[in-house]
Amino acid sequence: MKKTLEMVVSSLPKMSVLDATLVNADYIALDLSKSNSALSEVDVSTSETLGAFINAHIEEHRAKVAYGGYLETRNIYQRSTYFKDTNPETERNIHLGLDLWIAAGTPIFTPFDAEFHSFKNNTNFGDYGPTIILKHTIDTMEFFTLYGHLSLASLERLEVGQKIKKGDQIATLGDAGVNGDYPPHLHFQIIKDIQDHVGDYPGVCSKA
Template sequence: MLLPFNFQTDPYVVLDFSASNSDLATDRRPGLDLIDTATFTAYVFDKLKTAGANVGVGGYNEHRVIYRRSEHFNALNEEPREIHLGIDFWAEAGTAVFAPMAGIVHSFQDNAHFGDYGPTIILEHRDTAGNQLYSLYGHLTRQSLQGLYAGKVFNIGEKIGEIGPYPENGDWPPHLHFQLMTDMLGLKGDFPGVCSLADRQKFLAICPNPNKLLRIANLP
């Protein structure tokens, strides 16, 4: 269990943040003001309310337009990063986050930039063959980082932290970014959650689809 929702019985809605969503602004049309986090948040939670759901999900390998709101994904002289590498779970701030697998703390930090992860925890896991897998939990509360240290053990189902509010969570509508990595590329406390089109295959090769673990219907 990653969150306190049963995706076999509880209602949820799949949210699309690609250019195919006509609510979102593109180069060819006006749309929702994503830079204003309060407006963005109201949009997300209105979608949940309309669907009668407590959580919205989706985004793995999605070519998104929402990252155009932040310079964090649009560095000068670099290709924009718009390919999402994890699954997002849009839910109320304060929602508990649990370890879906047993593991230890690899690293953690507050990535405190507009549009970044905010408070982030990365766990390290090993299977019976000794293969390593890492899981990233982004947009948490700052309190979630308290008491952590490298090597701290989390058993399966143990609470890791909570979904953070904005602006504490990197200034996003409250949600959890959940991502798997087979290689940390030497990084600690952070890992790209979004890549450029040019780097898409490189990062998808080391960031497997989290839904193969979670098995949520109606997601790829």
Template structure:
């Protein structure tokens, strides 16, 4: 059951809903260009100013957004272009730490170093028989700092609210403005340390069935 009223912050020290502001980075937003979102420095500056203008600390959004962000990267151009975003991004400075929203265990982790990929990635598994949790399945944390993967062991327990990672800079996070890619996954389908975070429009139904919208589980409203 989704507990929509319970707010589960992902960014350490940013514990109020009012500090989180929705942002639309899709192709349909006339104020967002492909050139802007594909330039880490320009994108980071835009998002920092966007938050400041709204008295917020974190900009978030992106579930099922159709984005231009991936159109210039060969990683997303094999066959039909993958442009539909399957997780929610939380945009803030790279010195921020990430909290586990639900208790669980370390499933896997990897540094996905191809340009445009997740960079350092951590995946947790959540089961009600281990601990009370509103979500059963897996949560993925992408675009982390390399140091985030140093001390974890597969199977290690993680408590809700525990610091689990730190956001990475562009040089280590796959080449993006600093942000967390947070994604929920019902079945990992034998993947470890990785899972597609963007799909082609023709695959939308299949991936949506396995990757539910994270926002209701976090207690945040959709943009």
């Protein structure tokens, strides 16, 4: 039977993109979808008010990290012309990655042996900001992981093709001044086919 990417990844031992000493109890799920009525009272167009909402959620649950977002339909992208579209079928508002909400400066690690595929500062308003893409090969299966909303320092002295080991630090998180104007968080995404993308790959899509 031919192995799928999901089968390969699920068979691996525990891996982490954050500090590996964090335990499950340190994480709390966060719903940023448009169906979350609590967000109707929050001005999600600013990183300050959205950040206050997220931090309050983390503190309320005595957690250290808020996580979630995969396949969420979100309104927070409507503030940016980079995503907004008058056609609801082609407006990009469905989130494709996993978000980990934690403080700026937090170290980020590679969960697998890897090499640097590409990196770029994606500077559109509401975009990733500094971004790194890693290439991985496990059991002949090739795939990629994307790390968005990093610090500017994370892009210094990187080399395409440079090899790193599982658990190596690759970056730190950026703040709203460089990360597309979001509260600090990591956008983590697994990609099977990178196509011709370099230092970027869509993390938000439309219904179409």
